[in-house]
Amino acid sequence: MRIGAIVRIVPDLVMGIEIEESEIVPFKYVPNERDEHALEEAVVFKEKTGGNLEVVGIVDDELRDDEAMEEALALAYAKGADSLKKIVLNRRTFDRREVARAIADHFKDYDVVMVGIQSIDSFAGYLGGILSGVLGYSYVGGVVGVDYDGGLIVQKELGGGVVGKFRVKTPAILGVVSAERPITFVPLVKLRQAMKEMKVEEIEVEVPDMGGIEVVRFYEPEKPEITLLEGDVEELADKLVEVFKSLSLV
Numbered sequence: 001m002r003i004g005a006i007v008r009i010v011p012d013l014v015m016g017i018e019i020e021e022s023e024i025v026p027f028k029y030v031p032n033e034r035d036e037h038a039l040e041e042a043v044v045f046k047e048k049t050g051g052n053l054e055v056v057g058i059v060d061d062e063l064r065d066d067e068a069m070e071e072a073l074a075l076a077y078a079k080g081a082d083s084l085k086k087i088v089l090n091r092r093t094f095d096r097r098e099v100a101r102a103i104a105d106h107f108k109d110y111d112v113v114m115v116g117i118q119s120i121d122s123f124a125g126y127l128g129g130i131l132s133g134v135l136g137y138s139y140v141g142g143v144v145g146v147d148y149d150g151g152l153i154v155q156k157e158l159g160g161g162v163v164g165k166f167r168v169k170t171p172a173i174l175g176v177v178s179a180e181r182p183i184t185f186v187p188l189v190k191l192r193q194a195m196k197e198m199k200v201e202e203i204e205v206e207v208p209d210m211g212g213i214e215v216v217r218f219y220e221p222e223k224p225e226i227t228l229l230e231g232d233v234e235e236l237a238d239k240l241v242e243v244f245k246s247l248s249l250v
Contacts, residue, residue, distance in 0.1 A: 001051030005042035006115040007035045009068040019218050029068040034116025040179035042114045043079050045146045055081040060092040078186045078194040085201045095213045100130040102207045117175040128175040138168050141175035
């Protein structure tokens with residue numbers, strides 16, 4: 001059983017970002033949270049099947065040597081990944097169709113590939129689905145558990161607390177919402193050791209220009225006007241009535 005897991009890095013929204021006319025410039029990148037769950041589930045699945053786990057990091061050329069990607073791959077190695085790859089896209093693109101086309105050839109020989117259902121810079125969450133379409137693989141999104149009984153068994157979150165169980169033909173790509181167990185903590189000492197020992201195969205790929213999607217601009221939505229009312233209960237009630245009248249709500 002050959003298992004693959006995709007990891008990506010995304011802007012750290014806690015540290016903050018700068019918004020320019022044509023791009024978003026983060027102060028720092030971090031591993032994508034949903035991909036961390038996909039990696040954890042891939043590790044769980046490896047333990048169940050005794051398969052071989054290969055973790056593939058995907059970055060554009062500008063982030064080739066970003067510390068966040070090195071940390072993500074080191075975490076994967078520390079958790080039990082058998083091999084590591086880093087696919088470097090020759091240009092940045094917001095079109096997941098282009099990313100899927102660019103990386104498809106490197107996922108032809110896997111039995112199961114797991115990827116986070118979405119990333120914070122692409123809430124549409126369609127990389128896994130498009131990649132499966134390019135390769136002709138089965139696809140299931142919303143995955144919360146993966147088992148094997150001679151065939152692939154996938155648990156999918158259906159909403160409202162309902163979970164469905166499906167038998168899925170391999171090869172398959174799975175969009176993971178959350179791993180079936182909490183994400184394993186890796187001590188700093190073990191992480192540093194993994195960084196020293198890991199070997200990463202780096203692959204450069206050309207991103208096709210498929211057209212159809214173009215960034216017009218990035219901007220922050222207008223902030224609502226906030227009015228603070230002061231006074232005792234009766235004064236506040238009178239002021240609220242006047243505000244509602246001004247808004248034609250009464």
